[in-house]
Amino acid sequence: MTRPLAIGIAGLGTVGAGVMTVLRDNADLISARAGRAIAVTAVSARDRTRDRGVSVAGLRWYDDPVALAADPGVDVIVECIGGSEGPARALVEAALAAGRPVVTANKALMATHGAALAALAEQRGVPLAFEAAVAGGIPAIKAIREGLAANRLSRVTGILNGTCNYILTSMREKGREFAEALAEAQRLGYAEADPAMDVDGTDAAHKLAILAALAFGRPVAFGDVHVEGIRGVSALDIRLADDLGYRIKLLGIARCGENGISTRVHPCMVPAAHPIAHVDGVFNAVVAEGDFVGRVVLEGRGAGAGPTGSAVVADLIDIARGRHTPVWGAAEAALQPVATVPMSAHSGPYYLRLMVVDRPGVIADVTGVLRDHGISLESMIQRGRSPAEAVAVVLVTHECGEAAMSAALERIAALDAVLEPPAVIRIESL
Incomplete structure (x- = not known):
């Protein structure tokens, strides 16, 4: 009998607990599709006493996530800590250096340090998978990197932040101003107590930087993304947009043209007839345009324990099956440092x-x-x-x-x- 794939999970918040729930509830299905069982054997989190809704009984526990990377009984590290620096970065670097595959849901880490981490993964010959880093349960990474690999992509557009999309939807449907809609999103758990990362556009910019690197075969370049948030959008603007035949959405838009690549996140007026105009609430959408396939539209839940846990487990199944794709779709040497088109252009x-x-x-x-x-x-x-x-x-x-x-x-x-x-x-x- 094939030995189970042993998983170590660092971070037992919404995503980490969601991964454990998916693995437990769909164990038989996952085993069949992975060709072997996938079992969590070790975890790392800050608080051992907190009830996370999943059992951690019998699992090896590490207070220091970096120590998890050295556990000889762990085959794959799953990083669900979050943040571009600190323990998350240290864990992923340590795991890759030790020759262990890594699955991460960390868009900030991949947008900021994805080039260096991909080089390390390539050097060590191990997978670094991050389907859950963009658009939650939507298979946007696989669609662009693998499903559309035969196409030259010209543009990728997305509603990449469910918090902002919920707020804008609430403002349009209920006539609320931004502050009131944000407070409602916080009460419902769709927005953090400090919502700046979402409403100021940074979260969407992290995801857009990742999508642009995959779509256009260049090193990830978060610093090149023009970023604006939604704080300045008023209920009056939303009503006027309706009168003019538009919907206001926070979009991430990456385009490859003759002069280079432009990447920008900001509120947009979108024609009401376009499919992306009707993606409301906490849903995300990604639209890719290729020379042979035309327009492809993907829509689904962009966050939450279930959708994000689903994406993490999809990566684990790939690793269990031995499916190993270069991090950015091609070897590091094949990535092209294409010029950036500034927002002023x-x-x-x-x-x-x-x-x-x-x-x-x-x-x-x-x-x-x-x-x-x-x-x-x-x-x-x-x-x-x-x-x-x-x-x-x-x-x-x-x-x-x-x-x-x-x-x-x-x-x-x-x-x-x-x-x-x-x-x-x-x-x-x-």
């Missing part, structure tokens, strides 16, 4: 909302600034008419350059009739 249409004093000449002043910067208008809407209070003026531009728009916004914000900073959202045709 972006070009597209824009939604611009101004709160202005309703008096003659205001619109002429604003359109004069836009004219000076070579920006033409597709449409204009004024909401309300009241000389005594601010009114909303919405301008939708034709395609123009990011640099020109930034310069124009600086001048518009300085006009005395403009009462608050302009709200600007890029329009994506997708």
Whole structure:
């Protein structure tokens, strides 16, 4: 009889406990698909007394996760600690250096140190798998790296953060402002007590950096991602977007063109008819575009114990079967350091909302600034008419350059009739 694959799990929070639950509840199915049983034999976590909803009786326990990597009775290390530095990084480096396969759900680690870790894994000839690092239970990594391997991909777009998608959905469906929708997400457990990593776009940027490296065959480059969050999106903007035929989503967009690769995370107005516009709540979506396959849309739950645990166990089954794919889809020497296209080179249409004093000449002043910067208008809407209070003026531009728009916004914000900073959202045709 084939010996079970012995697993050591570091981190017994939501993901680590989810992995143990999946392995326990679907043990027979997993054994059949892996060709052998997969058994957790050792764990590492900070608190031995905490009830995690799964039994750890009979398992070897390590207070120091790095010591887990040296356990001779462990075949594969599963890292569920999180964070780009500290114990998570030390554990993964130690395990790979010792020649042990690693499965991680850590997007921050892979986005920040993925190039060095992949080189170490390649040098030692062991797998480093990370399906759970992007989009939870959606098999986005395998789809791009393996399922679409015959294609030259031109663009990958995604709703990559369920917290932000839930907040924007709640704002649209219930008319809530950002702060109220965020508080609701925190009460329901969809947002952390400190939500900055999610709502400021960093989490989505980590995932986009990973997807871009896989899609375009270049070393992972998190520092090249332009990042904006959703704090500046208002309920008014969401209502106006509906009126204009759009939905507002926080998107990660990676594109490969003649001048290089652009990677950006920011709120976007998406045509209401596009499939990604209807991905709501805590769901994620990844859209890949290839030269032979066309557009592929993947949708599902992007976080949580079950979806993320499912993705981790899928990687464990691959390792049990001896399926070993290079971390970034090709050997390190085959990755190309493609030039990065800066955000200042972006070009597209824009939604611009101004709160202005309703008096003659205001619109002429604003359109004069836009004219000076070579920006033409597709449409204009004024909401309300009241000389005594601010009114909303919405301008939708034709395609123009990011640099020109930034310069124009600086001048518009300085006009005395403009009462608050302009709200600007890029329009994506997708």
